[in-house]
Structure formats: C-alpha cells, structure tokens
Amino acid sequence: MEHLGSGKSTLIKLILKEEEPTSGNIIINGKDTTYLKPSRVPYLRRSMGVVFQDFRLLPDKTVYDNVAYAMYIVRATGRHIRRQVPMVLSLVGLSQKAKMYPNELSGGEQQRVALARALVNNPSMLIADEPTRKLRPRNSVGYYDPS
Ligand SMILES: Nc1ncnc2c1ncn2[C@@H]1O[C@H](COP(=O)(O)OP(=O)(O)OP(=O)(O)O)[C@@H](O)[C@H]1O
Ligand SMILES: [Mg+2]
Incomplete structure (x- = not known):
C-alpha cells in the first residue's frame, strides 16, 4: 500500500484496538478481537512490536x-x-x-x-509503519519501497 492516505496507519490502529471498525471484524491469529475484553487489550498490544509513523x-x-x-x-x-x-x-x-x-x-x-x-x-x-521513509537508502537495503 504505497499511496498516501490509503489507510496504512489506520490499519495498524485497528489491529491494536486503538480504533474500532465501523463495520467488519479484525481477526488476529484466528481470534476475532471485536469481543476482546478491555482488560485483555494491553496483552494484545504487548504481543506486537510496533514502530509508529x-x-x-x-x-x-x-x-x-x-x-x-x-x-x-x-x-x-x-x-x-x-x-x-x-x-x-x-x-x-x-x-x-x-x-x-x-x-x-x-x-x-x-x-x-x-x-x-x-x-x-x-x-x-513486528509491525512498522513507513519503515524506510526516514532512512538513508543504504539503511533500507532489503526492503522494496516503491514510493
Ligand atoms: N481520526 C481520523 N478521523 C477521520 N479521518 C481520519 C482520521 N485519521 C485518518 N483519517 C483519514 O483516513 C484516511 C487514511 O489515513 P491513514 O493515516 O490511515 O493513511 P496512511 O495510509 O497511513 O497515510 P500516510 O501514507 O500519509 O501515512 C485519510 O484520508 C485520513 O484523512
Ligand atoms: Mg500513515
């Protein structure tokens, strides 16, 4: 998803339950997070390493x-x-x-x-939002970054 404003950061917020979908469900490792108890949300977030934009x-x-x-x-x-x-x-x-x-x-x-x-x-x-945008090209070798 290389296009600006296409919803990459929003997708990450949905995965972390920082945003709720207006429709549809988010399923992670086979588990629907829609009905996850609020007390379990920190565990969901800690299971993932996230580099925010x-x-x-x-x-x-x-x-x-x-x-x-x-x-x-x-x-x-x-x-x-x-x-x-x-x-x-x-x-x-x-x-x-x-x-x-x-x-x-x-x-x-x-x-x-x-x-x-x-x-x-x-x-x-590990989820990284725009992992190469701020890096020197040399440091982003190994990624294909179409932007
Ligand atoms: N809190 C919000 N309320 C309403 N609209 C929002 C909100 N946050 C983002 N949007 C809109 O949702 C769309 C997707 O935003 P998002 O930040 O997920 O895009 P992105 O793919 O990460 O963009 P970029 O490449 O610029 O980081 C954009 O049109 C944006 O204006
Ligand atoms: Mg973004």
Whole structure:
C-alpha cells in the first residue's frame, strides 16, 4: 500500500484496538478481537512490536530510558533490562547515543530508537509503519519501497 492516505496507519490502529471498525471484524491469529475484553487489550498490544509513523518516543526520557521503559511496563527484571537494552541499541547502531534525548537525534535515529523499543520484548510480530521513509537508502537495503 504505497499511496498516501490509503489507510496504512489506520490499519495498524485497528489491529491494536486503538480504533474500532465501523463495520467488519479484525481477526488476529484466528481470534476475532471485536469481543476482546478491555482488560485483555494491553496483552494484545504487548504481543506486537510496533514502530509508529510518528515514533511516539517519550521526549523527556533518554534513548536508553525510552527502550528500558518498554521493558519496565511489562515488569521485566532490572537485570534483564540492563542486559537487553544495550543489546538492542547496538543492533540498531545507537550504542553511542544512549544518553541523548529524542529531540537531539535525526529523524532516522529517532526511528531506530522506535525500532529498538519495538524489538526489545521479543514480540511474536513486528509491525512498522513507513519503515524506510526516514532512512538513508543504504539503511533500507532489503526492503522494496516503491514510493
Ligand atoms: N481520526 C481520523 N478521523 C477521520 N479521518 C481520519 C482520521 N485519521 C485518518 N483519517 C483519514 O483516513 C484516511 C487514511 O489515513 P491513514 O493515516 O490511515 O493513511 P496512511 O495510509 O497511513 O497515510 P500516510 O501514507 O500519509 O501515512 C485519510 O484520508 C485520513 O484523512
Ligand atoms: Mg500513515
């Protein structure tokens, strides 16, 4: 879906139950989410790693803390957090920027923080909205991006 305004971001919000469909059903892994209890919605969201189009980083937390916070809210142990966060930051090439704040980073770097955060809890599914729009062509090798 390469066309602007075609509904890509809306689809992701529907999958996460941030929006409700006016008609039709959303079925994930064979389960209809229409009747999912509100108390189960956080579990649905945590099963997926999502890179939002606007990244949704926390502006007053450092790069490290943005990623660590995603583990904190799923009650990971401090020990697990201290091991996992540097690993994913290294994976996205941001080890040197761990102490910086989102507004001190380029758009592509912010997106890589969002990617690190999406990956840090080992989700069974990774959903990325416009994953290559802000990257240098070199960093998006492996994707076919028709836009
Ligand atoms: N909260 C909203 N209320 C009403 N219409 C909306 C809302 N959010 C998005 N839309 C409309 O729904 C359509 C799809 O929007 P969406 O953001 O899902 O597109 P997109 O494919 O992600 O676009 P882009 O490529 O620009 O990111 C657009 O026409 C938009 O104006
Ligand atoms: Mg969009």
